[in-house]
Amino acid sequence: MFLNKGFVLASRPEGAPRPENFRLVTSEVAEPAGGEVIVRHHYLSLDPYMRGRMNAAKSYAEPQKLDAIMIGGTVGEVVASQNPAFAVGDMVVGMGGWQLYARSTGQGLRKITRPHIPVQAFLGLLGMPGITAWYGINAILAPKPGEVVTVSAATGAVGSVAGQLAKMAGARVIGIAGGEAKCRFAVEVLGYDLCIDHRAPDFEARLAAALPDGVDCVFENVGGKPLALCLERLRDFSRIAICGLVASGYDGATPTPLRDLKIILDRRARIEGFVITDHRALWPQAIDELADYFEDGRLGWTETVEEGLEAAPEAFIGMLQGKNFGKQLVKLI
């Protein structure tokens, strides 16, 4: 019926993934059975968490299986349906993976209810990254007006939303990003008060200067040295939300240690790790709020789009190196 193409995990990377860790496969998509739908993907989302799944070890989730289609968020159109809940033509968000078509029982598929918003937003601002930012800022950090918030990967899919939400809460928001171009973008477009290039030779001194009285809230999705520096500058009653540690383990890279837990006691701090799929009950509320902010013009997004499924491995590898600006997408149609 349809000719499907997709990428499977061919081998587990050691350190940074390489193109040969992925293998392109083709197959025919049969007609949907009773209860099933076939979705033709318009966009595939590429996200740092995928790197963690490529390891054999369990982290917060099961590892990606070898020779199976790579996990990934997708947005697409129902092109065949034997499920009364979905009609041909419905636009849906799901975890369809790195492939052109997906077969689904409908479980985990969400229909897009705001037709005026570009569909790819449901993979970014209104998808896992945006909801992750929303949860970290609102449910864990809850910055108060005037508090100081740091956001790592400040222009990334998650960080760019977290930074904007923290500004909306009235906080002073310091971004951390790789490269001067991203830092300019963070300040000029996203509204950060300041953004510091972690590749700059004087990064440590600049971060210290940006936090003369320390930091109240740390929104962390990278880890490594910048996180370690923020943890040395915690203020009393500070909060640290960790939703990703790209620099610490996904890649088999150096861990991010905490030198002494005593700082947690001395500062009466709270460190909390979270994974947004644990909080699905809150997704509808988060999506509604974020969509309202977007339609009000209070919240924007930025994206890097590669064309065609075949571009996915290189785009993914580049994203892990920080080459993308905002949400990394692959356009499949």
Next chain:
Amino acid sequence: MFLNKGFVLASRPEGAPRPENFRLVTSEVAEPAGGEVIVRHHYLSLDPYMRGRMNAAKSYAEPQKLDAIMIGGTVGEVVASQNPAFAVGDMVVGMGGWQLYARSTGQGLRKITRPHIPVQAFLGLLGMPGITAWYGINAILAPKPGEVVTVSAATGAVGSVAGQLAKMAGARVIGIAGGEAKCRFAVEVLGYDLCIDHRAPDFEARLAAALPDGVDCVFENVGGKPLALCLERLRDFSRIAICGLVASGYDGATPTPLRDLKIILDRRARIEGFVITDHRALWPQAIDELADYFEDGRLGWTETVEEGLEAAPEAFIGMLQGKNFGKQLVKLI
């Protein structure tokens, strides 16, 4: 009017405190001025936090001043009053310090309202240690029935209450204490399911065996190796409440590092430091609940009492070495 005796901090210790770090001083207690009261102390509380205050560096509180009376919780009787809120004969709890008498404006003095409970309980079960346990268990850890809770210094003033409260919540409670005698006491008297001697050569293996499926809640007031081991065994959605780190810094001892913050993300864990004096608004509720549990017979305490002010330095040094059983007190009258 009265002859007062007290201990001042003579010098700051390096490592473990020694008797010469304290100096006995005497003075006359003048009549109270307008608004003042004079309290004759019945009991002085000795607590691990005092060691931290003896350092010059600020932790969560200002350091103890040299040549000033050592800080300390006290319970005593009003023996002279020019303050309409207090009558001669009232029993009061306060921070009177290591001395026989204290002069006070009344600020920070709390009248004892349960005359049937022995007064020293207001320095232990119904004082800072008990309230610390109550807050850590109820406000931070909130153990659910069947969850696994570890409590360090399991028979100490704080830990003994934390362990009992965790049992009341229906958790499986594993104590950690120094020495087989304390461990027996923890199980036989306090009701721990198990207690492990951290001085035993096979401590690490025994702790691992006691936590085959990991730990949900860590009530920590010691730090060091046992904490590090618990942190390696966290379960999903685990909580760690840190209210003291005797083994990590009070004594200038080795820090308690966290090897990799990634465990916080992988386990979606929450680590929180707290100091009970930040939460004074909750003290009346805590004291009421704890007193009810005591009067119901659901909660007991144990204490080690030394006689006479002059015994305070040695008792304090011994407590830091773990020589006490339960709440360490000095009886002053």
